[in-house]
Amino acid sequence: LRGVRFNLSDVTLHADAVHRGAGQVMPPAKRSMQAAVYTAEPILYEPLYLVDIQCPEDVLGGIYSVMNKRRGQVIDQENRPGTPLYQVKAYLPVAESFGFTAALRSETGGQAFPQMLFDHWEAVGGDALDANSKAGSYVVKTRERKGLSAQIPGLDRYMDKL
DSSP states (O other), X not given: OOSOOOOOXXXXXXXXXXXXXXXXXXXXXXXXXXXXXXXXXXXXXXXXXXXXXXXEGGGHHXXXXXXXXXXXXXXXXXEOTTSSEEEEEEEEEGGGOTTHHHHHHHHHTTOOEEEEEEEEEEEOSSOTTOTTSHHHHHHHHHHHHTTOOSSOOOGGGGSOOO
16 A cells, blocks of 8 residues: 555543553454545556666567566667667566567577666556456456465454454
């Protein structure tokens, strides 16, 4: 979460000093904050690399092929003055970057040399709470990896039971 602030406006603590403490405040605060996040239509962001690739002109097709298979977006292509090399700049999601160098080298016969550097965050398309969208599939995979149920819990789970 970024740019989020929760204000605690009122709390009633136990009369006995032994039972007062964070254990009395934290569970209901956590439940209410989680329910607020679920109802706020959250957006999932993913990190993107800026990929700088040096290559000869005859392997540019292989670079575009690899970038398209991995959801990459080529943003610039220019010839290096005085050399037969081209410089290609592209954005590549970090999740798609594993094995990228090997795939690029095999597609271009080892003639392309990539360098990757974190550039920015970008919103993943779709609703993060809808399992059928791209963002929702990331949420489901993450919940399963962490041992949670794949289904997003209903808001009734976060209501006070008093």
